[in-house]
Amino acid sequence: MDMLALRLSFYLAVCMLEVVHRSDTCMPKGGCPIMITPSRIVVQYGSPFHADCSSCVNGSCKETKWETPTGSKETLNNSNNGINKTRWNVDHATEWDIKPMCYEDTNADCCTVLAFTLYKPPDNVSISFVNHTGPLLEGHQYNLQCRVQNVRPIQNLAVTFYKGDTILDSVQSRSSENTTVTETFTSFSFNSSRGDDGVQYWCEAKLNLGQQGPPPVTMSERLTTTVYFKPKTGQGSTLDPISITVGEPFQLNCTAHSNPRPAYSWTGPDNTTVGNGSDFSVQSAGFEHKGLYVCAARNSQGSATVKFNVDVGVDWLPIIAGVSALLLVICAVVGVFVYYTYYKKTKMGQYQVRLLGVAK
Numbered sequence: 001m002d003m004l005a006l007r008l009s010f011y012l013a014v015c016m017l018e019v020v021h022r023s024d025t026c027m028p029k030g031g032c033p034i035m036i037t038p039s040r041i042v043v044q045y046g047s048p049f050h051a052d053c054s055s056c057v058n059g060s061c062k063e064t065k066w067e068t069p070t071g072s073k074e075t076l077n078n079s080n081n082g083i084n085k086t087r088w089n090v091d092h093a094t095e096w097d098i099k100p101m102c103y104e105d106t107n108a109d110c111c112t113v114l115a116f117t118l119y120k121p122p123d124n125v126s127i128s129f130v131n132h133t134g135p136l137l138e139g140h141q142y143n144l145q146c147r148v149q150n151v152r153p154i155q156n157l158a159v160t161f162y163k164g165d166t167i168l169d170s171v172q173s174r175s176s177e178n179t180t181v182t183e184t185f186t187s188f189s190f191n192s193s194r195g196d197d198g199v200q201y202w203c204e205a206k207l208n209l210g211q212q213g214p215p216p217v218t219m220s221e222r223l224t225t226t227v228y229f230k231p232k233t234g235q236g237s238t239l240d241p242i243s244i245t246v247g248e249p250f251q252l253n254c255t256a257h258s259n260p261r262p263a264y265s266w267t268g269p270d271n272t273t274v275g276n277g278s279d280f281s282v283q284s285a286g287f288e289h290k291g292l293y294v295c296a297a298r299n300s301q302g303s304a305t306v307k308f309n310v311d312v313g314v315d316w317l318p319i320i321a322g323v324s325a326l327l328l329v330i331c332a333v334v335g336v337f338v339y340y341t342y343y344k345k346t347k348m349g350q351y352q353v354r355l356l357g358v359a360k
């Protein structure tokens with residue numbers, strides 16, 4: 001009994017030694033000619049791949065085989081590929097924590113570990129605002145969040161937030177999870193401005209796995225945002241009088257930029273409501289149109305007012321010209337009349353003298 005136990009424990013020890021030996025001490029010594037092609041494998045979960053191993057010196061080759069050192073050594077799916085190569089062939093890569101090694105059959109000290117990375121691109125990447133739906137409000141702060149579903153290895157994942165075509169923020173995962181995970185990344189907070197109305201936000205998840213293997217990038221949908229902002233008019237108020245000539249048309253423009261569209265209200269002289277459009281116009285100015293006009297453009301976010309000081313006056317220039325012309329005409333007429341009358345009078349006097357002379 002004792003003897004058997006001793007033996008068993010001895011075999012166990014040897015066995016464990018062997019396992020430890022194979023798993024942790026595969027350090028290719030000088031002169032170990034094992035060659036693996038390709039030297040590094042980066043493969044997507046579920047995809048097929050293969051690697052070839054050979055150990056040849058000057059055309060003289062040794063038998064090799066693929067094993068994993070995890071727990072009890074497991075022989076991988078070895079097959080001969082050509083005379084001197086052993087192929088590890090996998091139809092569907094599904095084992096995550098595998099450390100594939102190739103050994104010389106007759107000399108376990110001669111071995112090489114294959115750099116092997118299995119990855120899983122995200123099933124879905126989606127973008128949204130943190131704790132917010134609907135239109136943004138101008139001047140408020142917001143954070144974007146990017147949800148990356150079922151990805152691995154998360155340590156190699158970087159998320160980039162975009163605003164249109166420009167990069168807004170980049171975030172690297174700090175997770176140490178070594179399973180397939182879903183993680184939500186948050187951007188820094190930013191102020192929304194009226195210029196952002198209609199801008200598209202999106203995010204992109206990228207597994208950085210070096211040059212081997214195509215770097216898989218998964219993009220989210222584009223989130224088109226609406227920004228609500230208060231009205232801003234094209235011009236400020238000026239109380240310099242706007243001179244309008246009586247009888248002429250005039251127009252006051254209060255067009256304001258806002259989202260949602262503003263509602264306008266105009267009050268005219270005597271504080272009366274005179275209109276509700278973006279502009280106010282009069283076809284023929286009268287003296288009753290003289291005074292202060294106030295336009296208010298309003299929406300849910302606020303309002304803007306513009307004041308116009310309208311002065312209706314008479315244009316004196318044509319009147320002066322007309323009066324001058326009239327005076328000139330009158331003068332001329334009067335002059336002619338006076339002259340004519342005087343001339344006629346003189347002639348008639350002569351006749352009278354003559355007549356008188358004749359009569360005498």
Ligand SMILES: *[C@@H]1O[C@H](CO)[C@@H](O)[C@H](O)[C@H]1NC(C)=O
Pocket residue numbers: 057058
């Ligand atoms: C094998 O090649 C090495 C150089 O790479 C050479 O030194 C050695 O002599 C060769 N051995 C045989 C048996 O050809």
Ligand SMILES: *[C@@H]1O[C@H](CO)[C@@H](O)[C@H](O)[C@H]1NC(C)=O
Pocket residue numbers: 059060061082083084
């Ligand atoms: C395999 O090894 C033999 C010698 O053992 C050599 O003659 C032959 O060229 C090798 N074949 C390949 C494909 O490397």
Ligand SMILES: *[C@@H]1O[C@H](CO)[C@@H](O)[C@H](O)[C@H]1NC(C)=O
Pocket residue numbers: 077078079087089090091092
């Ligand atoms: C093992 O390799 C052979 C040939 O290389 C292949 O046909 C087979 O599907 C592989 N088996 C698995 C489980 O990958």
Ligand SMILES: *[C@@H]1O[C@H](CO)[C@@H](O)[C@H](O)[C@H]1NC(C)=O
Pocket residue numbers: 123124125126
């Ligand atoms: C990704 O997720 C978003 C939000 O959860 C969903 O609207 C969208 O349909 C999903 N896309 C795919 C391809 O599953």
Ligand SMILES: *[C@@H]1O[C@H](CO)[C@@H](O)[C@H](O)[C@H]1NC(C)=O
Pocket residue numbers: 130131
């Ligand atoms: C979002 O709202 C939840 C609860 O409604 C809260 O616990 C969380 O802290 C909020 N997140 C941010 C970034 O404000």
Ligand SMILES: *[C@@H]1O[C@H](CO)[C@@H](O)[C@H](O)[C@H]1NC(C)=O
Pocket residue numbers: 097178
């Ligand atoms: C993965 O994580 C588990 C616990 O979370 C740990 O026991 C295991 O050793 C880790 N595996 C690797 C390969 O890091």
Ligand SMILES: *[C@@H]1O[C@H](CO)[C@@H](O)[C@H](O)[C@H]1NC(C)=O
Pocket residue numbers: 139140191
């Ligand atoms: C965002 O707005 C806040 C106040 O609303 C202001 O204090 C802050 O400086 C603004 N930040 C940027 C980057 O404009």
Ligand SMILES: *[C@@H]1O[C@H](CO)[C@@H](O)[C@H](O)[C@H]1NC(C)=O
Pocket residue numbers: 233234235253254255279
């Ligand atoms: C009013 O001004 C805006 C610019 O501020 C201009 O686009 C618009 O055409 C003007 N409206 C009229 C009726 O002149």
Ligand SMILES: *[C@@H]1O[C@H](CO)[C@@H](O)[C@H](O)[C@H]1NC(C)=O
Pocket residue numbers: 271
């Ligand atoms: C104009 O009328 C409104 C009410 O219709 C009133 O609230 C406002 O004080 C008045 N403004 C002036 C300058 O009279």
Ligand SMILES: *[C@@H]1O[C@H](CO)[C@@H](O)[C@H](O)[C@H]1NC(C)=O
Pocket residue numbers: 275276
């Ligand atoms: C603007 O005024 C006209 C008549 O003056 C009226 O028919 C119309 O309903 C008003 N529009 C609004 C939005 O108040």
